Amino acid sequence: MTADVVVVGSLGMDFVFRVPRLPRTGETLKGQSFSTVPGGKGGNQAVALARLGARVAMVACIGDDANGRSLRAGLEADAVDCRAIESLADQVTGVAMVAVDDQGQNAIIIVPAAYGMLSPEIVARHSALLDRARFVVCQMEIPADTVAWTIRHARRAGAKVVLNPAPILGPLPQDWLDAIDYLIPNEIEAEALSGIKVDSPVSAQAAARHLRGCGAANVLITLGAQGVFAATSDGGERHYPAIAATAVDTTAAGDVFVGGFVASLASGGSVADAIAFGQAAAALSVTRHGAQTSIPRLEEIMRKGA
Numbered sequence: 001m002t003a004d005v006v007v008v009g010s011l012g013m014d015f016v017f018r019v020p021r022l023p024r025t026g027e028t029l030k031g032q033s034f035s036t037v038p039g040g041k042g043g044n045q046a047v048a049l050a051r052l053g054a055r056v057a058m059v060a061c062i063g064d065d066a067n068g069r070s071l072r073a074g075l076e077a078d079a080v081d082c083r084a085i086e087s088l089a090d091q092v093t094g095v096a097m098v099a100v101d102d103q104g105q106n107a108i109i110i111v112p113a114a115y116g117m118l119s120p121e122i123v124a125r126h127s128a129l130l131d132r133a134r135f136v137v138c139q140m141e142i143p144a145d146t147v148a149w150t151i152r153h154a155r156r157a158g159a160k161v162v163l164n165p166a167p168i169l170g171p172l173p174q175d176w177l178d179a180i181d182y183l184i185p186n187e188i189e190a191e192a193l194s195g196i197k198v199d200s201p202v203s204a205q206a207a208a209r210h211l212r213g214c215g216a217a218n219v220l221i222t223l224g225a226q227g228v229f230a231a232t233s234d235g236g237e238r239h240y241p242a243i244a245a246t247a248v249d250t251t252a253a254g255d256v257f258v259g260g261f262v263a264s265l266a267s268g269g270s271v272a273d274a275i276a277f278g279q280a281a282a283a284l285s286v287t288r289h290g291a292q293t294s295i296p297r298l299e300e301i302m303r304k305g306a
């Protein structure tokens with residue numbers, strides 16, 4: 001199977017604490033429940049792509065441990081091509097502490113461990129995958145030099161480059177911006193990248209316009225309950241209101257949007273169709289708990305009529 005989409009990114013285990021509200025500094029808070037759930041922004045996006053109809057491969061690093069084996073088995077069960085997921089003998093699998101409050105909002109701490117060791121050399125070992133892909137998707141939980149290498153290589157090979165700049169560490173280098181076909185930040189990331197406070201479709205329009213002016217071909221800013229603002233390479237600017245949903249857990253909603261968006265583009269959809277499809281998938285995911293456990297399948301979106 002040749003993958004249409006290759007995700008180069010993080011794959012980790014989420015340790016999820018349900019809490020009435022997020023804790024304050026110095027506070028001890030009693031939680032309601034605890035669970036371990038497969039996660040990592042890269043893994044979530046790969047699973048979303050696979051469940052939503054794309055042929056996808058992932059390049060990642062896990063530890064040689066129970067969490068790593070469980071994550072790999074989960075992706076394989078979803079038909080993600082895992083041959084480029086390397087198991088590192090001297091590392092533990094990356095983890096995240098995810099606190100989710102009664103409103104479904106979260107706060108996350110990540111410890112990259114093995115996925116922090118995903119180097120350009122490791123990705124280069126799997127460059128044949130990138131050479132055949134039509135879309136290459138990255139996030140920023142892995143080392144920045146690996147993202148830089150991947151973007152450069154994918155661009156040279158003729159793939160469309162999608163970057164979800166999460167978590168954001170600072171401004172993006174100019175050569176990244178020039179190589180990105182679809183930049184998909186949330187409001188916090190868009191603000192960090194543009195210097196414009198983003199809290200509404202109007203301010204998102206200004207930030208998206210600014211980021212397009214900096215070089216990114218298409219900019220899609222996700223605004224949670226306020227929808228998505230897109231500024232596209234044809235000069236179009238449009239706000240897509242959110243689909244109403246009763247959120248129990250917003251963890252990975254952005255990842256599901258990215259996965260749905262790219263899956264739809266890969267199947268020949270227009271940017272507008274792909275945004276609507278990503279939104280439909282994300283709206284379903286927030287009604288369920290966890291990261292990869294919340295990701296819907298294509299049939300469910302079809303049943304909803306998206």
Ligand code: RIB
Pocket residue numbers: 010012013014038039040041044095096098108110141251252253254255291
């Ligand atoms: O985007 C959600 C993800 O961020 C979680 O699954 C967690 O692993 C962190 O990487």
